Amino acid sequence: MSRTVTTLTAQELAERLGGTLDHCPPDRPISEVKPLEEAGAGSVSFLANPKYAGKAKESAAGLILADPDVDLGDLPVLRLKHPYWAFARAIGWLHPEPAPDWSDAPVHASARIGEGCRIAPGATVGARTVLGKGCVLYPGVHVGDDCELGEGCELFPGVVVYRRTRLGDRVTVHANSVVGSDGYGYVLVDGHHAKIPQVGWVEVGDDVEIGACVTIDRGVLGPTRIGSGTKVDNQVQVAHNVQVGSHCLLVAQTGISGSTRLGDYVTLAGKVGVVGHIEIGSRSVVGGNSVVAKSLPEGSFVTGYPARPHREWAEAQAALNRLPRLMRQLRKG
C-alpha cells in the first residue's frame, strides 16, 4: 500500500484548529489520527463526550482533542470548542486521499496481475493493485488503486472496488455491487453537515460471496470487515466500521448500521435492520424484517420491531390480534 505520510507538530495543529495546548510539547510530531484505544505517541485522538474521560486516561495518544473544560489530568490535550469537527479536519490533513492514478491503459502499469487471471475488455485495475492467481474480472469491473485481491476471485460486470480494499481468496462479487464506498459520516457545523473524511478500507475474508447491488462502506480510519465464509445476499447494506464474523448469512435487503459487530454463524434474515454500535452474539438468528435495537447474547433467536425473543414476539402478536375483541368486551362491561 502506498500512503503519503504528512506530519504536523502539535503547535501547528493548535494553530490550524484554533485551540490551546495543555501538557503537550508544542513540537511533538503528529502523523496520524486514531481512535483513543489504538492511538500511540504520534497519534492525535479525540474525546467527543466528557463521560468517556476514563477511556482517554488509558490512551497512549500523543494528543487528544477535547472540550475546553473537561478534566483530563495531565494528559496531552488540545482544548477547543468542537473536538469532533477538529478531528474531522485533522483526518483531512493527516490522511489526504491522493487523486486517482489513471492511465490510458485499462490495467495500470504498476498493477501486479497473477498467473491465469482473465481481465475482460472494459475492466480497469488501478495503480499498485495486486491480483492473485486466476482472478476473473468481467466487463465494466473497476478495481481502484492499492487494492489486494487473493487467488481465484470472480468479479461480475459493473462491480466497483474502491481503493485499498482487500479481498481474500475465492471471493465472488456479483454485478453492480460496491465495496469500499465512503461511510456516511458528518458533523453539523454552523448549519452545514461537514464531512468526516472516510479514509479506512474494507477487508473481506476467504470464500465470501457477495450478491448483486450490495454496498459495503469503508471504515472511517480502520477497516470494515466481512469474515471468511460469510455469504451476503443482494441489496445488503453494510455501514462503516461494521465487523461481521465468519460464516454469517446476511439475507437480501438487510442493513447494518455503523460500528456494529456480529459474531460467527449469525443469520440475519431478509430486510433486517440493525442499529449501530451494538454486538450480536455468535449463532444468533434474527427473523425477517426485524429491527435489532440492542445487543444480543450468543445464540439469540429474535423477531419483530424492536426485535425480542421470538416466543415473546409471537405471543405479543397473538395478543394484539385478540385485542380489538377484548376492548369491545370491556366496553360492554
Add this chain to the structure above:
Amino acid sequence: MSRTVTTLTAQELAERLGGTLDHCPPDRPISEVKPLEEAGAGSVSFLANPKYAGKAKESAAGLILADPDVDLGDLPVLRLKHPYWAFARAIGWLHPEPAPDWSDAPVHASARIGEGCRIAPGATVGARTVLGKGCVLYPGVHVGDDCELGEGCELFPGVVVYRRTRLGDRVTVHANSVVGSDGYGYVLVDGHHAKIPQVGWVEVGDDVEIGACVTIDRGVLGPTRIGSGTKVDNQVQVAHNVQVGSHCLLVAQTGISGSTRLGDYVTLAGKVGVVGHIEIGSRSVVGGNSVVAKSLPEGSFVTGYPARPHREWAEAQAALNRLPRLMRQLRKG
C-alpha cells in the same frame, strides 16, 4: 438545453384523443403538458378527479382534459372518457424524448468540459452536456445528453446520470448510483399498465453527497429536487417529483414515494418509508424503520409503523409487551 417543440391545435388533440371540445377555439395552439397550477395559455392540463374542479377553475390552462360530465363552467375543456390516459398520450406527443445522441468519442463533440476536469478512460459524456471546472468522472461513469454539472463534482465508477439532470457545485455521487431514471407511473388501460411518459428531470443543489446504489427518479413533467447540503446514504430511493429541502439526512435504505415534500434539516433514519403526496416539516426526525403515512408539522419526532410521536409509540410498545400477561390475568378472572 435542447428540446424539440411540437405544437398541436386543440382540434388535433381532440381528434387524436377522441373527445369533444367545450369553450375552446379549435385552432388554439397547444405545445406543452403542465399540471393545473403551472399551466398557461399554450398548455394542456388534466382533471383526474372531479372533486378538484375548484383547482381547475383557478388554472390558466389553455385546455383541460376532463371527464364528459364534470361541471367546469366555461373553462376550455376537452371532454373524454379517460382523462389520465389522454394526459399520458399527450405527454408522449408534445414532449417526445429524442433518441440518445451517441458518437464514437467517449465525450461528445458538443459537450463543454470545464477547466481541470478529469474524465477517466471508459467514462462517457453526452451531447450538449456542460461540466463545470474541476469535475472528476471515474471509469464507467455515464452522463447523458443535455446535463449540467457545476464545479468540482466527483462521480465514482458506474454512476449513471440520465439526460437533462442538473447537479450543483461540489456534488459527490458514489459508485453505481442512478440519477434521473424514469419515475414509476402507469395508468391501467384495457387491462394493461400503460406508461405515463416521464419527461421531467432531477435537480440537485450544491454540496450534496449521494451514496452508492442510490436511485433518484426524474419528475413526470418537472423536477425532482434534492436541496443543497443534503446527504443521501447508500441504497436510498427517491421517487418522481419528490422535493427534498436543504441540509436533510436520508439514511440508508430509506424510500420516499412520489411528490412528497421534505422541509430543511429533516432526518429520515435508516430504512424509513414515506408515502407519497405528503409534507414533512423542517427539522423533523423520523426514527429508523418507521413508516410515515401522514404529513408531519415542523419539528416532529416520530417512530413506528405507522409513525406517531415517539413517546406514544414507546408507550404502545411497552403496553404491547405487557399485553399477553394482562390477557392471562383477565382470563383467570
Add this chain to the structure above:
Amino acid sequence: MSRTVTTLTAQELAERLGGTLDHCPPDRPISEVKPLEEAGAGSVSFLANPKYAGKAKESAAGLILADPDVDLGDLPVLRLKHPYWAFARAIGWLHPEPAPDWSDAPVHASARIGEGCRIAPGATVGARTVLGKGCVLYPGVHVGDDCELGEGCELFPGVVVYRRTRLGDRVTVHANSVVGSDGYGYVLVDGHHAKIPQVGWVEVGDDVEIGACVTIDRGVLGPTRIGSGTKVDNQVQVAHNVQVGSHCLLVAQTGISGSTRLGDYVTLAGKVGVVGHIEIGSRSVVGGNSVVAKSLPEGSFVTGYPARPHREWAEAQAALNRLPRLMRQLRKG
C-alpha cells in the same frame, strides 16, 4: 442455447458421492439434475425431507438422492448421508457453467444483432446472444453469453444481463439493474456454507419495465419468471425461482423470497417483504411495508407485519394506540 452435456452413470455418481445404490442399474446414464416433479429417466433428483416421500413416489426420476433409511419402496435410490449436499455437487458436475467467452470485440462475433439495433460504445454482447430488431443498448451495458432479447428492448447504462437470460419484446431495464445473478443458496457442510450451484436462468415476458438498481436472480435449475406487462420499480429484489404473473406492480424496495409465486395483477406496494415458497393469488394488493408470511387467496387486500386483512390490521393498530390508556385504567381499578 449452447450447453455442454455431461453424462455420468448411476455407479459413477455413487462412487463420487459415497453412497449405496438401491433398485437402480449401475450403468444407468444420468445427464441432468431436476426437481422430483420434472425429473425423467435421465435425471437425478433428491429428497431432502422424508415427509415428502409421497412426492418421490410420483416422480419419474432415474435416480433419487435420499437419506440411508427413508422408505421409498422400489424406487431407484442413491442412499447417502447428506442428500442436499450431494444434490449440490451433482449440479456442479452435470451442469458445469462454461467460462465466459470473451473476445476483444465488444459484440462477440457469434452474436446475432437484429436490424436497427443501436449498441453504444462501451456496451458488450456475449457469445451466441441474439438481439431482436430495434434494441437499444446504452453505454456500459453488459449482456452475457447465450441470451435472447426480443424486439425493441431498451437497456439503460450499466445494466447487467447474465448468461442465458431471455427477455421478451419491448422490455425496458433502467440503469444499473441486474438480471440473472446467482440465487442465494447454500448448504451447511462441516461448518461451511457450501454453494448450491445456480444454473437456471431468468425469463421476462413482453412489455415489462424494470426500474433502476433492481436485482432478479436466476433459478437454481430452471427459470425465475416475470410475466408480461409487469412493472418493477427501483431497488426491488426477486429471489431465485420466483414466478411473478402478468401485469403485476412491484413497487420500490420490495423483496420476494425464493420460489414464491404471484398470480396476475398482483400489487405489492413499496418496501413489502414476501417469504419464500408461498402463493399470492391474482388481483391481491399488499399495503406498503407489509410482510407477507402466508399464502393469500385471490383478491386479498392485506397490510401489516405479518400481513393480515387490511381491516383487521387497522383495528388492531387502533386498539394498540388505546392500549396504554386502558392499562392505566385497569391499574387504577
